[in-house]
Amino acid sequence: MAEFWALVSNENLKIRRRKFIWIALAVVLVISFGFSALIGILTRESDDWDYEYPTTLAESLQTEIEYTREVLKTETDERIKEEFQKEIYSCQILLDAGVTSRQDWRCTTDIATRYAIAVLDDDAVFAERLKGLICGNDYLGYYRYLMEENQAQYAGNPAFIEAANAGYQFCLENQIAPDGRDWRYDVAMEMGQALLQLRRIEAYAQYNPEALETAKNSYVLLEYRLKNNIRINPGDSFQLIDTLTNLDGGSGETSRLWDTLNTTLSLTSIVQILSIILAAGMVASEFGKGTIKFLLIAPATRWKILLSKYCSLLINMVLLFFALLLGNVLFGILFCGGSDFFLPILTATGGEIKRSSPILLLFGNYLLELVGMIVIVTLAFMISSLFRNSGAAVGISLLIYYGGSTVNSILAFLGADWGRYLIFANINLSNILRGVSVFPHQSIWVAIVVLALHMAVFLWTAFDAFDRKEI
Numbered sequence: 001m002a003e004f005w006a007l008v009s010n011e012n013l014k015i016r017r018r019k020f021i022w023i024a025l026a027v028v029l030v031i032s033f034g035f036s037a038l039i040g041i042l043t044r045e046s047d048d049w050d051y052e053y054p055t056t057l058a059e060s061l062q063t064e065i066e067y068t069r070e071v072l073k074t075e076t077d078e079r080i081k082e083e084f085q086k087e088i089y090s091c092q093i094l095l096d097a098g099v100t101s102r103q104d105w106r107c108t109t110d111i112a113t114r115y116a117i118a119v120l121d122d123d124a125v126f127a128e129r130l131k132g133l134i135c136g137n138d139y140l141g142y143y144r145y146l147m148e149e150n151q152a153q154y155a156g157n158p159a160f161i162e163a164a165n166a167g168y169q170f171c172l173e174n175q176i177a178p179d180g181r182d183w184r185y186d187v188a189m190e191m192g193q194a195l196l197q198l199r200r201i202e203a204y205a206q207y208n209p210e211a212l213e214t215a216k217n218s219y220v221l222l223e224y225r226l227k228n229n230i231r232i233n234p235g236d237s238f239q240l241i242d243t244l245t246n247l248d249g250g251s252g253e254t255s256r257l258w259d260t261l262n263t264t265l266s267l268t269s270i271v272q273i274l275s276i277i278l279a280a281g282m283v284a285s286e287f288g289k290g291t292i293k294f295l296l297i298a299p300a301t302r303w304k305i306l307l308s309k310y311c312s313l314l315i316n317m318v319l320l321f322f323a324l325l326l327g328n329v330l331f332g333i334l335f336c337g338g339s340d341f342f343l344p345i346l347t348a349t350g351g352e353i354k355r356s357s358p359i360l361l362l363f364g365n366y367l368l369e370l371v372g373m374i375v376i377v378t379l380a381f382m383i384s385s386l387f388r389n390s391g392a393a394v395g396i397s398l399l400i401y402y403g404g405s406t407v408n409s410i411l412a413f414l415g416a417d418w419g420r421y422l423i424f425a426n427i428n429l430s431n432i433l434r435g436v437s438v439f440p441h442q443s444i445w446v447a448i449v450v451l452a453l454h455m456a457v458f459l460w461t462a463f464d465a466f467d468r469k470e471i
Contacts, residue, residue, distance in 0.1 A: 007308035008315075015278075015316050024274040028320055031270055032327035039260045040335025057100055057107075061091045082120060089116035097135045105139050105179040143172045163199045167192025170226060183231050191222035217348035224346065224353045234258040234358040235345035255343065257336040261362055264328040268369040271324050272376060273401070275317040279380035280397040281390035282309050283466065288388050306466045310381060310459075317377055318370070325366050365430050372427040375451050375458075376401060379423070382462040412438040426450045 015021050065088055072084045090112040099106050106112060111134060118127035133141045147165045154160035167188040176182045198215040201208065225233065232255045283306070285291075333341065344355040380397035387393040404424040411419030419425055420439040426447035431437050433444055 004304055004308060007304060008311050011308050011312035012315065015312060020278065021316060024278070024320060025323060027274065028267075028271060028324050029327050031267060032264065032324055033331050035264055035267060036260055036328060036331035036335050039263050040256065040332065057102055058095060061095045065091045065095070085120060086113065086116040089119050093131060093134055097137070103179055103181065105142075105177045106134055106137070108179045109142070111142055139177050140172055140175065142178065143168045147172075159199050160196065163195040164192065166195050184226060187222055187226055191219065191226060194219040194222055213350070216351045220351050220353060221346055221348040224348075230343070230346065232340065232343065233346045234340065234343050235347060255340040257332055257338065257340045258358055260332045260336050261328060264332065265362070265365055265369070267324060267328065268321070268366065268373065271317070271320045272373045273398070274320060275313075275373065275377045276380040276397050276401055277394055278316065279313050279377045280384045280394040282313055282381060283384040283462075284387045284393040285390040288390050302467050303463055306385070306463055310378075310462075313377065313381060314374065317373065321366075321370055321373070325363075368429040368433070371429055371451070375423065375427060375455055378455055378458045378462075382458040382465075385462040385465045409438055420446075421450055423451070423454045 068084050068087050068091075072081060072088075075081050075084065093115050094106060094112055097106065101107070111130060115127055115130040115134060118130060129145070132138070133145065147168050150164040150168075151161050154164060167190075170176075170188045170191070171178065171185060174184065176185050176188070178185060180186060194215065198212070198219050201212045201215050221233075224230070234255050341359070343358065345358050345361060347354050347356070379400065380393075383397050383400075384390070384393045387396075404422075408419055408422060408424040411422075412425075417439070420442060425437070425439055425442070426432070428437070429444060429447060432442045432447050
């Protein structure tokens with residue numbers, strides 16, 4: 001055993017003396033830093049992407065009123081004229097109320113439009129009430145008005161009334177303005193809608209029990225967040241594509257930190273490519289340069305020499321992998337803040353809330369990526385043992401790596417179900433767990449067995465080829 005570990009140490013020393021491994025480490029850290037910085041900065045700046053108007057709100061409202069009045073002089077269609085009149089009354093009431101910000105609840109809600117409709121309908125009492133709410137900046141009165149509307153709409157059904165008013169009642173009790181600046185407003189509105197949907201489905205539960213379960217879970221999850229003052233749920237954070245196309249997602253509904261950490265998980269492919277290049281040249285370069293002679297004159301057997309190379313390869317690959325993981329976490333916290341790092345992931349099952357750790361989930365996803373990476377690197381190591389030219393071994397390994405998933409997708413498209421037993425159909429264990437594999441109904445246990453069988457074939461071929469190869 002001491003002899004074997006001496007061989008492993010010797011292989012590690014040889015790898016550390018190569019510039020490639022240090023360049024690979026630098027590439028991993030630089031990409032991790034750059035990617036975290038890019039996502040972190042973009043999601044942070046997206047919070048301030050609101051258009052900066054060159055004029056004040058009062059000037060804009062006045063300009064809109066004057067422009068609409070001019071257009072109204074030449075308009076003949078009565079329906080269009082009514083819409084223009086509605087616009088004038090809406091702008092005028094906001095102007096009269098002295099609203100100075102476009103983020104004010106009187107601008108973000110439809111109360112000004114409701115007032116304009118009341119004026120056009122000659123409903124003086126209703127118009128006067130809405131005018132009092134607008135000019136008095138009485139958003140609590142606005143909630144009471146909306147609750148009265150729901151009470152009239154669902155008259156005779158107390159359960160529906162309570163559900164429809166649940167969100168408004170929460171905001172009323174906690175004095176939360178309906179302008180969306182307080183995250184609880186959006187969640188409260190979602191909770192009210194979820195509860196109303198639940199009450200509607202309950203009447204037909206015998207016909208659609210699955211929809212009832214979904215609605216119940218949605219409601220209790222939102223209610224739990226409000227009661228426990230949990231702003232975001234890391235489980236709702238975006239993945240790579242969603243993060244880049246929904247850059248404002250990290251500001252309110254999701255966590256900017258977990259958006260970034262979930263996105264940087266895709267960077268494991270960089271470590272995978274670097275490890276393939278390292279593995280593909282591990283044995284082939286020894287034969288190409290003739291340095292294998294110095295190893296084979298040692299008393300150790302050939303299988304020990306090859307196994308020491310394989311173990312050294314895995315050690316360095318894992319070091320690169322965890323350097324990426326550590327870099328992603330540290331740089332993610334650096335650019336996005338660490339306040340959300342220990343937040344729990346909330347899930348609802350059977351109407352019961354379950355809390356789990358996003359850290360463990362992230363670590364588990366990385367480990368699943370690592371399993372697939374080990375299999376691919378073992379394939380590259382096998383190819384290295386079959387060739388004497390390291391360039392050819394690297395080229396073929398990368399060709400298989402990039403072409404394998406394409407071939408796998410083609411087989412799935414053609415309906416060749418036997419393709420599910422090939423290596424590239426089972427390499428992404430995290431996707432299989434989420435049920436989004438290329439082949440439908442892919443089992444995680446079948447995938448593990450398939451990968452284990454491929455690993456056995458790769459290692460047996462590598463050792464057999466190395467044992468038979470002439471110096």
